[in-house]
Amino acid sequence: MKLDLQRLKLARHLKGLSLEETAEIAQMNVHALWRIENGHSQLKVQTFLKLMDVLEQPFTFFVKENQFLEPIGNKIDELKKILQFESLVQEPRYQVLLRALENLEK
Structure with missing residues (x-):
């Protein structure tokens, strides 16, 4: 199952949070979050679950749309x-x- 990492940025904006605020709440490095949002770093499950919680979006929000066809x-x-x-x-x-x-x- 593939995640749409661009939706991390969208979820952050929908919540009204800056990159820095999101990283602080998620207790992670700002640069690491930027790299994840921009597809330059691997997203670990633990980090994804933490971000999903901080951004208050369901798992399905981050799944690429065509992934549910199977x-x-x-x-x-x-x-x-x-x-x-x-x-x-x-x-x-x-x-x-x-x-x-x-x-x-x-």
């Missing part, structure tokens, strides 16, 4: 594995995300 069941399983690896699968906010993704599959 079944997402395997991707949900992949996300669960990642969340389990990061010991985040039981956190309520990620449970909501997983339920939303499972509903998309139906």
Whole structure:
């Protein structure tokens, strides 16, 4: 599943946050956030989850539109594995995300 990293910048602007404010709230380096937004750096799952929370946008906001043309069941399983690896699968906010993704599959 591919993410549209340009939508990170869009979500930030929709929230009315500067690059610096977003980086501060997300507790990350401004330059690192700039590199992610501009596609010059790999976005780690933990960082993406933090940004998704700060920007108050659902996971689906960041997914490239054509990605939902194919079944997402395997991707949900992949996300669960990642969340389990990061010991985040039981956190309520990620449970909501997983339920939303499972509903998309139906």
